[in-house]
Amino acid sequence: MFCAALTRRGTRCHRYSLAGKRRCRLHGGASTGPHDWRLNVAAMVVGRRRWLAHRHALGLRASGGRPRKSVKVATMAEDAREHLSRQIVVLERALPADVMTRRIEDLAPADALGRGALSGLHQLIRIVEQPLDMSGSPEALKQQRLIGDMAVAGARLYMRAAEGAFKPKQSNTLITLLEALKDAQGKQNG
Numbered sequence: 001m002f003c004a005a006l007t008r009r010g011t012r013c014h015r016y017s018l019a020g021k022r023r024c025r026l027h028g029g030a031s032t033g034p035h036d037w038r039l040n041v042a043a044m045v046v047g048r049r050r051w052l053a054h055r056h057a058l059g060l061r062a063s064g065g066r067p068r069k070s071v072k073v074a075t076m077a078e079d080a081r082e083h084l085s086r087q088i089v090v091l092e093r094a095l096p097a098d099v100m101t102r103r104i105e106d107l108a109p110a111d112a113l114g115r116g117a118l119s120g121l122h123q124l125i126r127i128v129e130q131p132l133d134m135s136g137s138p139e140a141l142k143q144q145r146l147i148g149d150m151a152v153a154g155a156r157l158y159m160r161a162a163e164g165a166f167k168p169k170q171s172n173t174l175i176t177l178l179e180a181l182k183d184a185q186g187k188q189n190g
Ligand SMILES: [Zn+2]
Pocket: 003, 004, 005, 013, 014, 015, 023, 024, 025, 026, 027
């Protein structure tokens, strides 16, 4: 095996590497390596940094590594947005079309609850769409999170209440369906 080192001229070294090594004696083949493991790690970090700089200088993507935190947060926000949009569609289907424009006193309790949940969900989407300001003070971030948590809790409460309010309607349909089935079965047997 030839020595794997590059000379200062950028050409390959022509010497043979030492037995079981990848370098000749002149290029560090006789070295037993740093005896302090921290130096190995330090060399690895330096090499990785140089490799990344090299890739970026060429305008190429450097593979590997964890995604940046901001990318992860952006993906999470996108997922949350999609989830909220789906919930809004489900609620809008269940509620009368003019639920937002009618006077709240004129709405059935279930529809009023649904309207509350709908406003909560719309507010949550606005919160999620806000660009996250990571440069802000930790206090500001904490506050942002608190507002978000409260909005989530509020929307959940509304949804649970609205679900309960919608249930009698749904079970009525279910009972009608079951009765129809029983009826059909009775006819088949009789
Ligand atoms: Zn060499």
